[in-house]
Amino acid sequence: MYVQLAITGVSMGMLYALMAMGLILIVKAVGVLNFAHGQLFMLGAYITWMLTYQVNLPVWGVALCGLVCFAICGAVYMFTCYWPLRKSPWKVTVIISTLGASIAIKELVRLIWGSIPLTMEPIIPGVIRIGTAYLSYQYLFIIVIGGGLMAGVYILFERSFIGKIMQATAQDRYAANLVGIPTGVAILCTYMISLSLSGIGGWLAAPLFLVSQSLGNLAQKAFAGIVLGGFGSVKGAIVGCILIGLIESFSIIITDSYKDAIVFLVLILVLIIRPTGIFGEKIAEKA
Amino acid sequence: MKRLLLFILSVLMLLCAVSVALAEDPIYIGVLDAFTGDRASSGDYAKEGADLAMEHINAKGGVLGRKLELIYEDDQGNESAATNAFQKITAEHDLAAVCLSKYSSIVLAMEQFVADEGIPAICCGSSPRLETSKTPNLFSSRRSDTGSGVTIANYCNQLGMKRVAILHAPDALGTGMAPVLQAQFEKLGIETVSVQQFSPDEKNFAPYIAKIVDSNCDGIVSMAQQAEAALIMIAVKEAGLDVPCVGSSAFAQQIAIQNSAGACEGWYSVSPFSPTAQEEPTKSWIAEYTEKYGRKPDMGSACMYDAVMLFCQAIEATNSTEYDDIINYLKTLKDVPGIASTYSYNGTPMLATAEFIVQIKDNASVVVSVVKN
Numbered sequence: 102m103y104v105q106l107a108i109t110g111v112s113m114g115m116l117y118a119l120m121a122m123g124l125i126l127i128v129k130a131v132g133v134l135n136f137a138h139g140q141l142f143m144l145g146a147y148i149t150w151m152l153t154y155q156v157n158l159p160v161w162g163v164a165l166c167g168l169v170c171f172a173i174c175g176a177v178y179m180f181t182c183y184w185p186l187r188k189s190p191w192k193v194t195v196i197i198s199t200l201g202a203s204i205a206i207k208e209l210v211r212l213i214w215g216s217i218p219l220t221m222e223p224i225i226p227g228v229i230r231i232g233t234a235y236l237s238y239q240y241l242f243i244i245v246i247g248g249g250l251m252a253g254v255y256i257l258f259e260r261s262f263i264g265k266i267m268q269a270t271a272q273d274r275y276a277a278n279l280v281g282i283p284t285g286v287a288i289l290c291t292y293m294i295s296l297s298l299s300g301i302g303g304w305l306a307a308p309l310f311l312v313s314q315s316l317g318n319l320a321q322k323a324f325a326g327i328v329l330g331g332f333g334s335v336k337g338a339i340v341g342c343i344l345i346g347l348i349e350s351f352s353i354i355i356t357d358s359y360k361d362a363i364v365f366l367v368l369i370l371v372l373i374i375r376p377t378g379i380f381g382e383k384i385a386e387k388a
Numbered sequence: 389m390k391r392l393l394l395f396i397l398s399v400l401m402l403l404c405a406v407s408v409a410l411a412e413d414p415i416y417i418g419v420l421d422a423f424t425g426d427r428a429s430s431g432d433y434a435k436e437g438a439d440l441a442m443e444h445i446n447a448k449g450g451v452l453g454r455k456l457e458l459i460y461e462d463d464q465g466n467e468s469a470a471t472n473a474f475q476k477i478t479a480e481h482d483l484a485a486v487c488l489s490k491y492s493s494i495v496l497a498m499e500q501f502v503a504d505e506g507i508p509a510i511c512c513g514s515s516p517r518l519e520t521s522k523t524p525n526l527f528s529s530r531r532s533d534t535g536s537g538v539t540i541a542n543y544c545n546q547l548g549m550k551r552v553a554i555l556h557a558p559d560a561l562g563t564g565m566a567p568v569l570q571a572q573f574e575k576l577g578i579e580t581v582s583v584q585q586f587s588p589d590e591k592n593f594a595p596y597i598a599k600i601v602d603s604n605c606d607g608i609v610s611m612a613q614q615a616e617a618a619l620i621m622i623a624v625k626e627a628g629l630d631v632p633c634v635g636s637s638a639f640a641q642q643i644a645i646q647n648s649a650g651a652c653e654g655w656y657s658v659s660p661f662s663p664t665a666q667e668e669p670t671k672s673w674i675a676e677y678t679e680k681y682g683r684k685p686d687m688g689s690a691c692m693y694d695a696v697m698l699f700c701q702a703i704e705a706t707n708s709t710e711y712d713d714i715i716n717y718l719k720t721l722k723d724v725p726g727i728a729s730t731y732s733y734n735g736t737p738m739l740a741t742a743e744f745i746v747q748i749k750d751n752a753s754v755v756v757s758v759v760k761n
Contacts, residue, residue, distance in 0.1 A: 105598040113592055208424060216428030218615050220647045228626050233601070237626055310591040311615060311647050315426040318589045353595040357584035358558065360595075 105234040106350045112240035113322075114346025115247040119302035120323035121330075121338040122254055123295040129271040129333060130291035131183060133195045137203035139320025140210075141178070141296055145171060145303025146312045147210050150221050160224060167304060168297055175296030178202070179289055207314050218313035224305075243305045250298060251339055257294075258335070267291055322349065325368050331378030340379060414457040415450070415709060417699055418477045418486035419692070420470065420498075426589075427465030429614070429643055430490060430688050434512070435460065436681050437689030438487065440673075441696035451700050452707065458696070463489055467497035474498045478505050484709040485509065485699040490530075490688050491613075492518055492560035502526050508714040510698060510739075512691035514637075514660075515560040516568065519736050525715050529691045529698070529728065531740045531761070533561065533636075536658045537568030539759045540609060540634050543656065543745055545576045547632045549607030553582040553600040555593075555620065556611040561636060565611050581605050590616060593623035601627055611636040618647035625651035632656065640746045640753035641686040652748045660743045661690040661728040662753045673727050687728065694726035698739070734761065 330341025
């Protein structure tokens with residue numbers, strides 16, 4: 102049982118980490134938490150379902166067209182929910198805008214695709230057995246693809262020029278503007294990458310959890326992972342989410358009904374001991 | 389004289405117009421269900437069933453010569469929105485009766501408002517708490533989970549289960565049926581080796597199934613709503629568990645079967661309705677529904693259809709739309725045939741008297757036997 106719980110925990114943690122990466126990118130770019138991220142994850146699942154079953158594309162076609170669609174969605178989302186409010190003196194207006202977007206996206210999806218949950222075949226069907234434990238090939242796919250994306254995001258941000266521009270914009274937009282960095286383009290790229298990550302996450306999660314409007318509820322654990330790992334740290338978000346996945350999985354040994362309560366209790370305890378999270382850095386603002 | 393005649397003529401014409409207008413006033417029945425939110429799929433089926441009932445009634449000339457109109461209100465699948473929706477629909481419309489959701493927790497949240505309003509209400513829920521409700525104007529077109537739980541436990545015994553694992557939802561369905569099952573298992577000498585309640589909005593059932601595997605059970609009983617039912621069936625199949633499995637009614641419904649990707653094969657369920665029923669008028673009704681909506685009906689469609697039809701029958705029989713007349717008529721029901729069941733009043737709000745034990749074969753729920761009160 103413990104092997105099975107560990108495998109499940111890591112698999113779910115990778116899924117949460119995919120969502121968390123996209124969230125962190127937007128937090129770093131514009132400084133607000135995107136409360137519509139779960140619904141964007143869900144939208145990714147619906148878009149890939151549409152490409153697979155209504156447009157009838159092969160897997161590689163779904164991946165390519167899906168990325169294009171997610172990037173377009175990212176641009177549309179940025180221009181509707183962030184750009185008009187970017188100069189507002191209160192950051193909370195952008196947050197409220199994302200809350201509204203989350204409701205709107207959920208109901209838009211219902212209007213387009215209906216309310217009945219949809220099924221998506223796994224990319225690779227079947228399970229692999231490791232003794233008494235088993236791992237669905239889809240979970241294995243998530244771990245591999247998730248790992249690849251994490252490496253890709255790391256290389257993009259740490260080793261590429263575009264990544265450095267995006268980091269500069271995220272750290273100090275005013276200074277970035279002063280040195281001639283097109284911050285608007287950098288923010289747009291961040292949104293497009295963020296939504297691509299969440300869209301891919303939705304595509305990978307859909308065969309496991311059905312394509313439904315409640316798929317976005319998985320974002321709650323991604324939020325918890327980000328906070329646990331250290332707000333603003335991509336590495337922290339990944340580690341935090343995997344920890345959340347493992348805690349969630351192993352908490353079944355203690356209780357089945359209050360699994361989620363245990364996850365958030367552990368989160369609170371960690372924050373009491375280390376308020377900045379596991380990898381978070383203490384940042385003090387000078388007067 | 390001329391003026392007097394003109395005046396009298398005008399009054400007479402006015403009276404005629406008013407009487408014609410009154411005679412043309414439709415009879416309104418309210419329907420509250422989830423049309424948005426996470427439970428909107430069940431609302432869609434319920435609406436189709438209700439619309440079909442309205443169509444049938446109006447095709448036969450309506451109720452008391454008046455057209456039947458259904459007023460829909462969205463309870464969003466949650467308790468607080470449901471109470472607001474109920475108050476809104478009863479305040480804004482002159483309803484003769486109201487049909488409520490199949491989610492017992494939502495109906496129970498509205499119960500006090502239903503009692504205060506006094507309006508006859510038929511829900512499609514089955515919680516034991518509904519069975520013991522003292523609200524005189526609240527009924528259900530289902531059999532209670534108490535009866536269903538005993539049926540499930542007895543069938544588990546028939547299947548030869550000796551060590552049963554229970555996995556149930558955190559809602560009124562799961563928390564209501566689980567103790568009934570355990571009590572009946574104890575009477576039958578069946579050991580309950582594991583009882584787990586999953587979290588609300590749960591998607592990942594692998595840890596729960598891992599615990600079930602570890603319990604060394606020889607049978608599984610699960611109570612869940614349709615989307616969760618599909619995920620549970622998939623998780624059981626992936627775990628390679630080859631034991632008899634019995635689910636609550638949702639396991640045999642269309643959403644669960646379609647979304648289980650074949651993992652539903654062999655599962656048993658106790659359900660008030662089977663879309664493969666062969667008895668008339670249910671068989672013809674299923675065919676008509678399938679042709680009209682392009683998909684098979686599910687339990688929610690059939691129960692909501694019957695709820696609307698029962699109200700119309702009550703209004704016709706009493707020649708009245710007064711609340712008390714309809715309520716008193718419903719309390720005299722005996723062996724009234726419907727689509728999902730036969731309806732009788734037996735002193736409790738639960739009007740349905742029968743349900744099916746079904747097994748899922750080739751992605752369809754096939755009736756194994758019929759259980760009656």
